[in-house]
Amino acid sequence: MLRYIVERISDGKFLELELPITVSGAGRKLGGAGSFSGEIAPIFDVYKYAGSDALIDPLATYIHEDADGVIRGSWIVTRTEFEGAIWRIEGQGFSSFFSGRPYEGEYRGVKVDPIAVARHVAEHAQNMTSADIGVKVVGSSSLRVGTDSDTQLAAAEAVLKEAKRARTENTKARTSKTKTKQALTKSHEVSRCDYQSIAGDIEGSSRGVAGAPEGEGTGRTDRCSADGPQQRGTGREDCAGREEGRPQACQ
Known part of the structure; x- marks a missing residue:
């Protein structure tokens, strides 16, 4: 019947x-x-x-x-x-x-029983107001689904981001060291130029005392400039124009 x-x-x-x-x-x-x-x-x-x-x-x-x-x-x-x-x-x-009902919960499963997933979805849908229709998902299976590939991807992206940040910091550090080295080198060159200028003045004065006639230059060519020190003259380039009777200033 x-x-x-x-x-x-x-x-x-x-x-x-x-x-x-x-x-x-x-x-x-x-x-x-x-x-x-x-x-x-x-x-x-x-x-x-x-x-x-x-x-x-x-x-x-x-x-x-x-x-x-x-x-x-x-x-x-x-x-x-x-x-x-x-x-x-x-x-x-x-x-x-259950068709078309929104899922507003949060669920994460790695290697889980698909029947357990269906049970969770059914329970979630029926937890809403006046939505309990008495459906219960029972049983289990040996099948397992779900991977942690998204977690591995997130971890790889985090490592890549950290490596990029480290490279940026290293580049900044190298740039800073280079600028500091350039500043020290420029300061050293200017100091050497000042020293050579003073030494040249002393040398010229000494030669003038040794017998250079009045009005005759010392023969020193000052080539220091804002661009850095350059090779200075020794004073010997003026010897050819001196009188033969006064060789002591060209030694």
């Missing part, structure tokens, strides 16, 4: 054990939600449920197909509509309840 049982989802109360419905479709689908459709007539049977707690409400009622004590299918009522004296009822399988 085939009969259709009506159950209220919220409290599990059976509203009708033999629903007088003419079923036009009661299918099941592998890997998806099956569908149900039928209509209640005549008008007397429709009015039996109107205004009572036995009213079949969409998304609040189950319809079970029972064949000699064996439940062969269950559907959530998704639509009810009156067409004159006929009450049309439609339903979908359990999985349709």
